[in-house]
Amino acid sequence: MPAVLAPLAVGAALGIGAGRIAVQARPATTVRLLPVLSALCALTLLSSATAVALTLIHHRPGTTSVAVAAILLTAALCATAGGLRHLWHVRQNLCAATRFCRSLPRTEGYLLARSPVADAYSVPGRGGGIVVTTAMKSALTEGELTVLLAHEHAHLRHHHSRWIQIAETAAALHPLLRPVPDVVRRAAERWADEEAAAGGRRAAAQAVAAAAVARSRSLEVHSSTTLSMAGGDVVERVHALVDPPRLPWARTVAATLIVAIALVSFSALRTTDIVQDVLLPEHETPHLVLQR
Numbered sequence: 314m315p316a317v318l319a320p321l322a323v324g325a326a327l328g329i330g331a332g333r334i335a336v337q338a339r340p341a342t343t344v345r346l347l348p349v350l351s352a353l354c355a356l357t358l359l360s361s362a363t364a365v366a367l368t369l370i371h372h373r374p375g376t377t378s379v380a381v382a383a384i385l386l387t388a389a390l391c392a393t394a395g396g397l398r399h400l401w402h403v404r405q406n407l408c409a410a411t412r413f414c415r416s417l418p419r420t421e422g423y424l425l426a427r428s429p430v431a432d433a434y435s436v437p438g439r440g441g442g443i444v445v446t447t448a449m450k451s452a453l454t455e456g457e458l459t460v461l462l463a464h465e466h467a468h469l470r471h472h473h474s475r476w477i478q479i480a481e482t483a484a485a486l487h488p489l490l491r492p493v494p495d496v497v498r499r500a501a502e503r504w505a506d507e508e509a510a511a512g513g514r515r516a517a518a519q520a521v522a523a524a525a526v527a528r529s530r531s532l533e534v535h536s537s538t539t540l541s542m543a544g545g546d547v548v549e550r551v552h553a554l555v556d557p558p559r560l561p562w563a564r565t566v567a568a569t570l571i572v573a574i575a576l577v578s579f580s581a582l583r584t585t586d587i588v589q590d591v592l593l594p595e596h597e598t599p600h601l602v603l604q605r
């Protein structure tokens with residue numbers, strides 16, 4: 314049973330503390346490590362719940378055991394279905410976004426979409442790119458457009474969509490992780506802002522604010538496969554560009570997350586042992602298996 318409790322406890326801690334972690338960590342740490350830890354938690358929870366259910370059915374036949382096993386297996390199946398459904402929607406959205414990109418003319422390194430809605434976002438993948446609408450282009454100065462393109466290039470270069478999708482899929486599998494994807498998404502915006510600020514922090518802050526104002530009239534809803542320059546908490550982002558936060562605990566937070574990843578990985582290996590013991594029993598007795 315500890316094999317189930319460990320990913321459950323770490324998942325709960327992550328769900329509650331993800332926002333606080335992001336405040337103390339560098340954006341790159343949050344974007345990369347939170348999804349990895351979330352995915353490990355979700356997969357370990359699923360596999361350990363399945364392992365416990367199989368162990369109960371195989372070694373402790375009885376009404377109560379079978380009922381508990383049925384609950385665990387149903388929960389695992391529902392979670393898996395939710396994760397697969399999410400991945401299917403992501404694929405559909407990405408295919409639609411890629412088809413849209415292929416229909417657009419490529420101009421000076423980005424794709425120009427005729428639209429009265431001021432917007433700009435990046436579409437990952439071979440057929441993707443950076444999409445800027447005519448309304449957004451006309452709303453920004455040349456310098457602001459350069460910052461916007463640098464921001465979107467950072468999203469593509471660092472595969473931000475991929476990390477967000479990992480966090481979202483983990484949250485679909487493990488309900489306690491639901492706050493994590495938003496935290497990762499906001500950190501990805503901050504990371505892209507920092508890269509776009511190479512030419513000057515105030516110019517970047519001005520560009521972020523200008524893009525947000527231009528987009529404020531937009532009613533378009535984006536899928537999670539795209540990342541918009543004007544997305545996230547714009548006030549927070551502008552403030553962070555003008556007055557960058559000091560992060561004295563950044564290394565400690567990163568080290569703690571790496572240790573947590575190692576511990577959950579160890580838990581996953583223990584779960585693999587349990588499954589192996591259940592399906593291919595060797596010398597151990599069932600009650601010892603259950604006590605792991």
Ligand SMILES: [Zn+2]
Nearest residue numbers: 502540541542
């Ligand atoms: Zn962005």
